[in-house]
Amino acid sequence: MAAYERIPYSSFLWKLGTTSFRTREFNKMTEWQLRLLDEFWQKPENHNQGWEIAVPGQADIYEIKNRYYDWLVENDFTKGNDKVKYKAAREKTSGLYDMGFIDNEHRLTEVGYELLEVASSNDYLERNQLGISHDSQIYLAQLLKLSDDNTGTTVRPFIIVLHLLSELDYLSYDEFRYLMPLCTDEFSTSYILHSIVELREGKGDIDSILKDFLLSKKNYQVGLQRFTTNEFSE
Incomplete structure (x- = not known):
């Protein structure tokens, strides 16, 4: 059998995020989940845990994801019928990471807190020089940076x-x-x-x-x- 030189793979297409988390009212769900995620990390049992990299004393990174999924179910964000909790938790947060609202360890970034503040103060109708609402300007800025x-x-x-x-x-x-x-x-x-x-x-x-x-x-x-x-x- 002839020996062939390896043909290298090279992508000529965009590769962005996943299609795992699809939902109606995406902006509303995004802002709701940011609040839940922030509250989740404030809980003493979660505060120092790692999401992608386990910290000393942490058994693994799957338990914290399972715990977060249960938190979403407890707060009626999702129905709780996903077969694998940690995978579902990862899928539901993937968009937040891709848009720059959370970092690799799933803590809110500066822009994540800015969006959360807009949602908490309910100042959506505040117009700016672009003639769009405050939260829309944040989403637009993140898309421009994507x-x-x-x-x-x-x-x-x-x-x-x-x-x-x-x-x-x-x-x-x-x-x-x-x-x-x-x-x-x-x-x-x-x-x-x-x-x-x-x-x-x-x-x-x-x-x-x-x-x-x-x-x-x-x-x-x-x-x-x-x-x-x-x-x-x-």
Whole structure:
């Protein structure tokens, strides 16, 4: 059997968070959970416990997650029908971390406390220079900072969305779903922008754009050559 040089994997797509925690009234649930999380850490039995890294004397990191899940159930935040408590606790807090409202150890960050203060004082209707509510401004600021490190390049998805919308006026669902996440640097963004313009002029299709884009990458070229020049084997 022939020995092959390893083809390196390289991501050309955005990788952001998870889809585990889906809910209606997301902002309301986010602010509610921030309050519950803050209260949870204030309890003496939880105060010094680690979430991702166990502290001296702590058996493991699963027990604290299970305890937090029970706290959510006790406060009617969730029904309590999840099969694995610690996984559910991790899933329900993943969005808070991705948005920068909590740190790696699940303590509230400065901006997390700022959002919690807005919710506690109920000053949502306070307008600002952007003409949006106070909490909306916080969410917007966090989205602007949201980034994904893609093969050494920092990608700011919300900025790319705004850039494409400013150039194209709108994005169809398929353009948003399949093509926009390929924008991971200046060249690919320009390439996808040009491809969408041509697509709207009736030139080509999304499948062809995806194929041509991926086959412009060296590892896909090596893979294609290997698969088409060697006999099939188990």
